[in-house]
Amino acid sequence: MSSDSEYICTDCGCLLVHTNPITLESMKEVHIQLCPVKRQMVIASQMANKPSTPPTAPPTMKKTGDSAAIAATTTTPATTVTTSTPAMGVSDNTTISLEGTGTSHSKSEGPIDPDFKSKRQVVGTFRGIKVWGPTDPPGQLGIWGTQVTVDYDICIADGACIEACPVNVYEWLDTPGHPSSEKKTFMAREKDCIFCMACENVCPPQCVKIFQKGT
Numbered sequence: 429m430s431s432d433s434e435y436i437c438t439d440c441g442c443l444l445v446h447t448n449p450i451t452l453e454s455m456k457e458v459h460i461q462l463c464p465v466k467r468q469m470v471i472a473s474q475m476a477n478k479p480s481t482p483p484t485a486p487p488t489m490k491k492t493g494d495s496a497a498i499a500a501t502t503t504t505p506a507t508t509v510t511t512s513t514p515a516m517g518v519s520d521n522t523t524i525s526l527e528g529t530g531t532s533h534s535k536s537e538g539p540i541d542p543d544f545k546s547k548r549q550v551v552g553t554f555r556g557i558k559v560w561g562p563t564d565p566p567g568q569l570g571i572w573g574t575q576v577t578v579d580y581d582i583c584i585a586d587g588a589c590i591e592a593c594p595v596n597v598y599e600w601l602d603t604p605g606h607p608s609s610e611k612k613t614f615m616a617r618e619k620d621c622i623f624c625m626a627c628e629n630v631c632p633p634q635c636v637k638i639f640q641k642g643t
Contacts, residue, residue, distance in 0.1 A: 440465040446592070446626070454624035458594040523552035526603055530564030533581075535607045539634030540579040544571050557615060566605030569612070575639050576615040576627070582635035585609035589627035589636055595620045598627070 435444045435456045440463050446452040460466070541547065544560060548571065551561035560571040569580035576597055578589075590598045590613055601614035615621075621638070628636045 435459075437463055437465075439463050439469070446630070448629055451592070451624070451626050451629045455592070455594050455626055458622060458624060462594070521556040522554050524554045524559045524563065524565075526565050526569070527605075528565035530567040531605065533564065533567030533607055536579070536581040537633070538579070538582045538631075540571065540577070540582060540637045542637055544577075544579075544637075545639075555614075555616070557618060566603065567607055569603060569606060572612075573615045573618060575623075575641060576618045576621050577637045577639065578613060578615065579635040579637075580606070580612050581608060582633050583608060583612045584633050584635075585611045585613070586632055587613070588630040588632060589613050592626040592630045594624065594626065595622055597621050 433445060433447055433449070433452065435452060436442070437444075437459060442459065442463070444452060444455050444459060446455060548560040548562075550558050551563055551570065552559050554572070557572055558574050559569075560577075562568065563570040571577055571579045571581075580603065585600075585608075590600075595617070597615055597617045597620055598613040599616045601612050602610065603612050604610050606612075623638055623640055625638055628638045
């Protein structure tokens with residue numbers, strides 16, 4: 429295998445492979461930023477350079493009657509805990525069903541229409557992801573997504589986009605009864621997309637289209 433088709437991380441040993449040198453370079457840059465071993469090394473370095481906390485004064489003895497009680501006064505630094513709570517209703521924001529009476533549809537061929545947003549209308553949402561019609565489930569499911577878009581009527585569920593994505597945008601979604609495939613790659617973490625185009629470049633039926641934010 430040529431050096432242009434693979435990259436081995438010197439920190440964690442992870443192997444990245446792609447036949448497209450441009451896509452491989454994008455995957456490499458993302459991995460360098462997200463490499464867990466490198467991140468641990470940075471954190472350890474920051475901790476080593478952090479100034480030590482001055483020792484706490486020993487507890488004082490306070491005598492009450494015939495007994496001595498320890499009144500330990502300690503100063504505890506204020507701690508701010510920030511919790512990330514998903515927006516209410518995001519996971520339940522679903523108006524599209526994967527079941528229905530549309531069983532007469534046949535398999536569609538790619539590629540995805542890059543101008544579909546000007547030709548189609550949003551007909552609903554599935555777990556917060558927009559769905560562009562027409563739809564007639566289970567045989568016709570339309571195009572899903574806003575920035576990370578997949579034509580579900582073309583998708584053959586080969587999994588190339590899941591394997592290529594460096595930030596785990598996709599997960600599997602069961603779509604029983606669809607003529608092209610009975611599962612699809614669902615852009616569950618669409619907002620995490622870094623627009624590296626890896627998934628679009630590796631899709632065999634060319635059913636993926638990535639839109640930069642604002643387009």
